[in-house]
Amino acid sequence: MAERIGRIVAVGASNLTRGFHTIVAAARSTWGPDVEVLAALGHGRSYGGPSTFLVRGLPGILQSGLWRELESHPPAPTRALVTDVGNDIMYGHPPGRILEWVDECVARLRQFTPDVVVTGLPHAAVAGLPPGRYLLFRSVFFPRCRLTLDQTMRIGAEVDEGLRAIASRRGAAFFRLKPEWYGLDPIHIRPRMWRDAWQEILCGEHAPASARSSTRREAVRLYCLQPERASYLGRERRTPQRGIPLRRGGRVWLY
Numbered sequence: 001m002a003e004r005i006g007r008i009v010a011v012g013a014s015n016l017t018r019g020f021h022t023i024v025a026a027a028r029s030t031w032g033p034d035v036e037v038l039a040a041l042g043h044g045r046s047y048g049g050p051s052t053f054l055v056r057g058l059p060g061i062l063q064s065g066l067w068r069e070l071e072s073h074p075p076a077p078t079r080a081l082v083t084d085v086g087n088d089i090m091y092g093h094p095p096g097r098i099l100e101w102v103d104e105c106v107a108r109l110r111q112f113t114p115d116v117v118v119t120g121l122p123h124a125a126v127a128g129l130p131p132g133r134y135l136l137f138r139s140v141f142f143p144r145c146r147l148t149l150d151q152t153m154r155i156g157a158e159v160d161e162g163l164r165a166i167a168s169r170r171g172a173a174f175f176r177l178k179p180e181w182y183g184l185d186p187i188h189i190r191p192r193m194w195r196d197a198w199q200e201i202l203c204g205e206h207a208p209a210s211a212r213s214s215t216r217r218e219a220v221r222l223y224c225l226q227p228e229r230a231s232y233l234g235r236e237r238r239t240p241q242r243g244i245p246l247r248r249g250g251r252v253w254l255y
Contacts, residue, residue, distance in 0.1 A: 008039075009109060011047075016041040038253040046061070048088070078115060084119075117201065
């Protein structure tokens with residue numbers, strides 16, 4: 001019998017955004033329809049600085065309203081997930097600064113729950129990348145980045161080891177991502193692997209064998225939800241977060 005979890009707190013970037021509906025569905029299947037899900041996510045999200053994806057800008061995860069929201073909620077059994085750290089490498093932030101940001105994030109989460117999962121980087125998937133494909137990937141997702149594949153691998157290994165150390169020091173679980181979850185794109189989990197991957201990352205040994213998936217309608221709705229604070233072409237938009245109820249159960253807050 002899985003220990004009852006009433007709240008999921010997830011922070012990350014594009015993988016979390018793309019697979020968010022599977023996280024909601026896995027949490028609901030494992031811990032019941034009343035689970036709350038609070039997340040700070042978004043394509044290209046940075047842990048400690050502002051980021052831009054196409055015309056949309058977001059504050060860093062540490063600067064988001066997530067922390068204020070958590071302080072306003074009554075205590076509940078909570079599992080927290082820290083993932084998608086690699087963007088800050090491609091933005092040119094030094095490893096020490098990236099790890100400071102993640103360490104601060106884990107420390108804050110530990111104020112609300114001892115149950116924190118930190119994922120590593122998809123190091124093995126990137127390692128097998130031909131230089132030409134790496135250049136294409138870098139040009140598409142991080143056009144301002146000038147890191148070579150060798151530099152990215154070296155910094156990635158340092159950050160990955162630092163994430164493991166943070167998890168150990170902070171009493172969090174460390175989850176090594178599986179190379180088979182990735183395909184031609186070395187940093188995004190393949191869509192057909194979303195359910196299996198996120199169930200294993202989030203639920204571990206308690207993952208239900210036949211978890212119900214989100215409906216396509218719910219998946220689209222969750223993907224299109226607006227976070228509390230974002231900017232579009234430099235113009236800020238604020239969307240109050242009151243906990244959006246879902247038809248199949250659960251409530252969602254986005255930051």
